[in-house]
Amino acid sequence: MTAPGSPSVTDRTPPLPRHEADAVAPAIVVEIHGLRYWYPEVATPVLDGIDLTVRQGEMLVVIGSSGGGKSTLMLALNGIVPKQLGGRVGGQVRVAGLDPLEHELHEMAAKVGLVFQDPDSQLASIFVRDEVAFGLQNLLVARPTIEERMTEALRFVGLSDALERDVFSLSGGEKQRVAIASVLAMEPELIVLDEPTANLDPNGARDVARLVAKLRDRGRTLILVEHQINDLAVLADRLVVLDAGQVRFDGPPREVLRAHGRAIRDELGLWIPQASEFALEVEARVGPLRIFPRAAAELPSGLQAKAPDPPARVTAAEEAPPILVRAEHVAYRYGGSVDALTDVSCTVRAGEVVALLGQNGSGKSTLASLLVGLRRPGGGSLTVCGHDARSAGIAVLAREVSYVFQYPEHQFVAETVGADVAYGLERRGTLPGEIAERVGAMLRRFELADLRERHPFKLSMGQKRRLSVADMLVTEPRLLILDEPTAGQDRRNTVALIGLLDELRARTGLAIIVITHDMALVGDWCERAIVLEAGRSIFEGATAALFGALDAGTVASGALHVPDTWAIARRLWPERGERVPLLDPVGLASSVTAVGR
Amino acid sequence: MADNAGVAVGKYRYTTLDILIIAVVAAIGGVVNAYVTGAWAKFIEGAVGPLGAALDNPFYIFWVIIVVLLVPKPGVAIVTSLLAVIVEMVAGSEDGSIVLVFGLLQGIGLELGFLVFRYARTLPAAILSGALCGIGCAICLTFIFGFDKLDPLPLVALFVALAVCDGLIGGILGYVIARGVNRAGFAGGTQTWERAV
Amino acid sequence: MIFLYRPGSSFLHRMDSVSKSLWLLAVGLFVLVSADWRVNALVFGAVLLTGFVLGGVSPAMLVRRLLPLWIVAIWLLVLFSVIYPGGVTPLFHLGPITGTREGFTYGLAIAFRVLSLGSSSVFFAATTDPRRMVNEYIEILHLPYRAAFAFYAALRFLPLVQTEAATVRNARALRAQGKVAVGVRDRLQLLRSLTVALLVNMIRRVEVTAIAMDSRGFGAYRTRTSIDDIVRPRSGILFALAWCALVLAYIVVFVVLGGHGPLAAPITGGS
Ligand SMILES: Nc1ncnc2c1ncn2[C@@H]1O[C@H](COP(=O)(O)OP(=O)(O)OP(=O)(O)O)[C@@H](O)[C@H]1O
Ligand SMILES: Nc1ncnc2c1ncn2[C@@H]1O[C@H](COP(=O)(O)OP(=O)(O)OP(=O)(O)O)[C@@H](O)[C@H]1O
Numbered sequence A: 001m002t003a004p005g006s007p008s009v010t011d012r013t014p015p016l017p018r019h020e021a022d023a024v025a026p027a028i029v030v031e032i033h034g035l036r037y038w039y040p041e042v043a044t045p046v047l048d049g050i051d052l053t054v055r056q057g058e059m060l061v062v063i064g065s066s067g068g069g070k071s072t073l074m075l076a077l078n079g080i081v082p083k084q085l086g087g088r089v090g091g092q093v094r095v096a097g098l099d100p101l102e103h104e105l106h107e108m109a110a111k112v113g114l115v116f117q118d119p120d121s122q123l124a125s126i127f128v129r130d131e132v133a134f135g136l137q138n139l140l141v142a143r144p145t146i147e148e149r150m151t152e153a154l155r156f157v158g159l160s161d162a163l164e165r166d167v168f169s170l171s172g173g174e175k176q177r178v179a180i181a182s183v184l185a186m187e188p189e190l191i192v193l194d195e196p197t198a199n200l201d202p203n204g205a206r207d208v209a210r211l212v213a214k215l216r217d218r219g220r221t222l223i224l225v226e227h228q229i230n231d232l233a234v235l236a237d238r239l240v241v242l243d244a245g246q247v248r249f250d251g252p253p254r255e256v257l258r259a260h261g262r263a264i265r266d267e268l269g270l271w272i273p274q275a276s277e278f279a280l281e282v283e284a285r286v287g288p289l290r291i292f293p294r295a296a297a298e299l300p301s302g303l304q305a306k307a308p309d310p311p312a313r314v315t316a317a318e319e320a321p322p323i324l325v326r327a328e329h330v331a332y333r334y335g336g337s338v339d340a341l342t343d344v345s346c347t348v349r350a351g352e353v354v355a356l357l358g359q360n361g362s363g364k365s366t367l368a369s370l371l372v373g374l375r376r377p378g379g380g381s382l383t384v385c386g387h388d389a390r391s392a393g394i395a396v397l398a399r400e401v402s403y404v405f406q407y408p409e410h411q412f413v414a415e416t417v418g419a420d421v422a423y424g425l426e427r428r429g430t431l432p433g434e435i436a437e438r439v440g441a442m443l444r445r446f447e448l449a450d451l452r453e454r455h456p457f458k459l460s461m462g463q464k465r466r467l468s469v470a471d472m473l474v475t476e477p478r479l480l481i482l483d484e485p486t487a488g489q490d491r492r493n494t495v496a497l498i499g500l501l502d503e504l505r506a507r508t509g510l511a512i513i514v515i516t517h518d519m520a521l522v523g524d525w526c527e528r529a530i531v532l533e534a535g536r537s538i539f540e541g542a543t544a545a546l547f548g549a550l551d552a553g554t555v556a557s558g559a560l561h562v563p564d565t566w567a568i569a570r571r572l573w574p575e576r577g578e579r580v581p582l583l584d585p586v587g588l589a590s591s592v593t594a595v596g597r
Numbered sequence B: 001m002a003d004n005a006g007v008a009v010g011k012y013r014y015t016t017l018d019i020l021i022i023a024v025v026a027a028i029g030g031v032v033n034a035y036v037t038g039a040w041a042k043f044i045e046g047a048v049g050p051l052g053a054a055l056d057n058p059f060y061i062f063w064v065i066i067v068v069l070l071v072p073k074p075g076v077a078i079v080t081s082l083l084a085v086i087v088e089m090v091a092g093s094e095d096g097s098i099v100l101v102f103g104l105l106q107g108i109g110l111e112l113g114f115l116v117f118r119y120a121r122t123l124p125a126a127i128l129s130g131a132l133c134g135i136g137c138a139i140c141l142t143f144i145f146g147f148d149k150l151d152p153l154p155l156v157a158l159f160v161a162l163a164v165c166d167g168l169i170g171g172i173l174g175y176v177i178a179r180g181v182n183r184a185g186f187a188g189g190t191q192t193w194e195r196a197v
Numbered sequence C: 001m002i003f004l005y006r007p008g009s010s011f012l013h014r015m016d017s018v019s020k021s022l023w024l025l026a027v028g029l030f031v032l033v034s035a036d037w038r039v040n041a042l043v044f045g046a047v048l049l050t051g052f053v054l055g056g057v058s059p060a061m062l063v064r065r066l067l068p069l070w071i072v073a074i075w076l077l078v079l080f081s082v083i084y085p086g087g088v089t090p091l092f093h094l095g096p097i098t099g100t101r102e103g104f105t106y107g108l109a110i111a112f113r114v115l116s117l118g119s120s121s122v123f124f125a126a127t128t129d130p131r132r133m134v135n136e137y138i139e140i141l142h143l144p145y146r147a148a149f150a151f152y153a154a155l156r157f158l159p160l161v162q163t164e165a166a167t168v169r170n171a172r173a174l175r176a177q178g179k180v181a182v183g184v185r186d187r188l189q190l191l192r193s194l195t196v197a198l199l200v201n202m203i204r205r206v207e208v209t210a211i212a213m214d215s216r217g218f219g220a221y222r223t224r225t226s227i228d229d230i231v232r233p234r235s236g237i238l239f240a241l242a243w244c245a246l247v248l249a250y251i252v253v254f255v256v257l258g259g260h261g262p263l264a265a266p267i268t269g270g271s
C-alpha cells in the first residue's frame, strides 16, 4: 500500500492552551501523570512513570519495542488494568473526565473503545449483528437506539450489507472493521486501536487504514498502537515513543523522526520508515532536506545522485548451486472441490533466499505443505531435494525441509527450551551424546543457552521466534520455510535473526523460502521472489525485476507494492526506468550529491 | 481498587475469562466426544460389552477435570459437564439426550470430589473426583440400559471398574494436562498449585 | 459446520426451543420409566413420525446418524436375552448359550429406549438454531445471560478450535519428522502434548476475547437488551404440553398404580 501522506493530513496538532486547574476541560480527553504499574508477581514495573495528555480530535501513535508495555498502557485507560489483570498501580489516569479506578468498567466502556490486533480472538459473537450490538446490549440501551446505531456504524465501516452474515465468512480485514463498528456503535470519546492491521494481508490492511484515516478526518480522538512506524502511523498528529516504561519522545512524527530517528532505530531497536532512514543519512552527509519524508512519496524534489555503486550483493557464483526444489505445473485440490493450486512452477537453489508472495488464499501455505510432505501434490511434478514429492511422504521430506510456523507457540512441544530443541533429534533416534552437543551448539548460536530450563511459552516474543527457528535448524535441513517471520517482531529481533540465518546460509548452503507480506523485508533480504495468484505462479525472478514489473503493472497482484527503497531509487535515477538497483537506505544515501534548494 | 459487580475477580463469581475457558474446553470436549471418543467407545463396548465403558469413560470426562483445575470454583464441574454434553448433542452425537443424564450425574460426582478437597488443585482431588464421576456414570448406565435387572456381582464389578478407571486414568490425565497448561504460564483461579507431583 | 442444524420452516423448526426441550424431556422420561417394549416401541414410532413429518428430517440422515446406536441396540438385545436373570422360557440356542424369551423382551424394551433417546435428540439438534435457543432460554426461562453465553461462546470458538487443532497436529507431525506414535505410552504422551498445546493456544486467544468483552461492558447489569423478537407458536407449546400430559398419565396409571416401570419385571408372569 502506498502511504497516504498528502499535505492536507499532515501535522495539524492544535496548540491549545492547557487548563491546569479545570480537570474536566473538554479539550483534554486523556490525562496521565506518573502512571506506574506492576503485573502480579512481577518485581519490575511495566509502566514506570508515564506522562501523557491527549486532546480531543488528536490522533496519537504509540510505538515501542515488543513487550514494552504499549498494550498494558492502553488497558489502563479503561481500567482493565488493574481491575481484571490484577497487580499494583500508582499515579493518575483520567479519561474523559473519569478516573478508571473509581468508575466501573462499564462506565468506562461508554467512554473508551478498544480494538485489538487479532481479528479472530476479539469478536465475541457468531453473527455480525450480535457483535455490533454487543456493547449496547450490555449497557441496556433501548432496542430502537441499538438498531439505529448498528446501521449507522456498519454503514460507516462500509459493511452495511453484512448485518446478517456470520463472522466465520468474513475476511480478516472485514472482521477488523466489524470490531471497529462494534466500538463505534457505543459512541466512545476515545478509540484505541492496538496494532489493528498487524494480522492482516495488504488488502485488508489497506481497508482498515482507510477507515482509520476516515475516523481521523471526522475528528475522532484516536490512539493507535504500532510496533513500527508504518503507513498507518504516518497519519498521526503525534508520535509517542515508549521506552523502559516511560514516554521517551513525544511530538509531530516528522520532527520526532528527524531529531530522534537514529535513537529510535539503533537504541530502541525499532523500525522506522525506510524513507526516513534514507533522509537521515542524506541529511548527515549532504545537508538538510526541505521536507523530512515519512514515506517515499514525500521525498522532496531536487535530489541529485551520482551513478549508484555496483550492488554489493552480486552472487558471482561460477557454477550455479544445485537445485533443491523443482516444481512444474503443480496442482493441489482440497477435499475434491477446492482448487488451492492449479499451476505452479518454480525452482529453488541451495543457498538462496526466495520470497513466496501472494494474497490471502493464493495458495502459499498449501505449496509449503506440499514441500514438507504434509500433503502430496495432485498433479504436475514436484521434486524436493531429489525426492519425488508424489511418492515421498512426510517421513522423507521433513528431514530435508523444515517449516517454521507463523506463531511460534504452535510448534513448541516440550516444557523446557533445551528439551524442545532436542525433540526433533530424539524422534529420529540420534545418540544422546550427539544430541547434547548439537543442542548446546544451537542454543549458544541463538543466544538461548541461559534460558535452557525456561518454559518456551514464558519467553519474550523475540526469544520465541529464535527458539522456533532453532528447533527446526537443529535437524540440519537443506531447506527452511519461514512463515511471516517478522510479524510482531521489532527491528532488533529481526536483524539478529537474519544475521544468524545468513551466516548459516553461507556456511552450509541452506536455502530459505520466506512467506511474507512484508515488502521491506523482501527488498532487504530476498534475492528472488515467487508470486502466487489464485493458485498459479504468475512471477518468478529477481526481486528487483519483480519491483520493476509491479511498478510497470505487468505483474498485477493487489497484495503487493514496491518497498520504499526501490521507490527512492526510482526517484534518484529516473532515467533508468524500472531497471534501478536495489540498495539499502545507506547505499541509496551515499549516492546523493545534492538535495536541491 | 474499586469494587466491580460485573467483573470482580472473586472466589465464587465467574469472571468473563472463566466463562470463556469453560466454554472453550467444553466445546473441544463435546465435539471430540461426539466424533472421536464416541466412535471408539462404540467399538470398545461392542467388543468387550458394557464393562468396556470403564475403558472409554475416562476419555469422556478428563476435560471436565482439566477445567476445574484451571478454574477451581464451585459449580464449575457441573456447568462444564452439562455444557460439554449439550455441545455433544447439538453436534449430533447419536447418543442423544442420554448424554444429558450422564452429563448431569457425572458432573455431580466430579463436583463432589473437588468439594471434599475444597477445590484444591491437587492430584488426590482429581482422582477422587474422577472416581465419583465413575460412580455417577455407573448409575446412569444401570438405569438407562436396564442393568439393574442383572445379578449384583457384574453390577458391582461395573461400579468398581468405572470408579477405578475414571479416577486413575481420567483423574491423572486431567491433572497432568492441566498441570502442563499451568506450567506454560496460565495461572487461572485464585488458589496456588501444590508443589510438583 | 460441524453442527447438525439445518435451517427450515417445518413445525419443529418454528416451535420455540424451550417447548422443544420440554418435548425432548418428556420423551426421555417416558422411555426411562417404561420397561415395556411395546410402550417404548410406540414412543419410538411417535418420535420417528414427529421428526419425519413435523420436522422434515430425512430418514436417510437419521439412519446414518444412528448407525452406531443400532449396533448398541442389537448388542443389548443379545446380551439381555442371554444373561437376563429372570429368564425361564428358552427362545433360541447358540451352542451352549441359551437365550430366553423374558430376556429378549426386556432387551427389546431397552433397545427401543436407547433408540428413542437417540433419535429424539437428533431431531432436536437438526431443527434448533443454536442462536435462537440461547435467546429463548434467556428470555423465556430467564437464564442469566452470562451463563447462556457460555454455550454461545462454545459454538463461537469451535471453528477456531478446529483450525488450531489442525495446526498443532501438523506442527507435531513435522517436528517428529513423520514418526508416528506407537504403543500406549507414546500415544498418551502425544494426547497430552496435543491437548496442552491446543488448550494453551486457545486460552491465549480467549484471554483477548475476555478483555474485549469486558471493555464493552459485558456483565454490567443483571440483564441486557434483547435485539430479537421471541416467536412462540401456540401449537408448539400445546404439542409439548400434550406429550407431558401423556407421560404423566402413563406414570400415574401404569407405574404408580399398575406396577410397570423400571423396577418391575418387564412382562408380568403369565400375562
Ligand atoms: N497478564 C500478564 N501477566 C504478567 N505479565 C504480563 C501480562 N501481560 C503482559 N505481561 C508482560 O508485560 C510486558 C508488556 O506487555 P505488553 O503486552 O503491554 O507489551 P506490548 O508493548 O504491547 O508488546 P507487543 O508489541 O508484543 O504487543 C511484557 O513483558 C509481557 O510479558
Ligand atoms: N484445509 C483446507 N481445506 C479446504 N480448503 C482449504 C484448506 N486450506 C486452505 N484451503 C483453501 O485453499 C486456498 C489456498 O489457501 P492457502 O492457505 O494455501 O493460502 P495462503 O496463500 O497461505 O493464504 P494466507 O495468506 O491467508 O496464509 C484458499 O482458497 C483456502 O480457502
Ligand SMILES: [Mg+2]
Residues within 6 Å of the ligand: A070, A071, A072, A194
Ligand atoms: Mg501489544
Ligand SMILES: [Mg+2]
Residues within 6 Å of the ligand: A364, A365, A366
Ligand atoms: Mg497461509
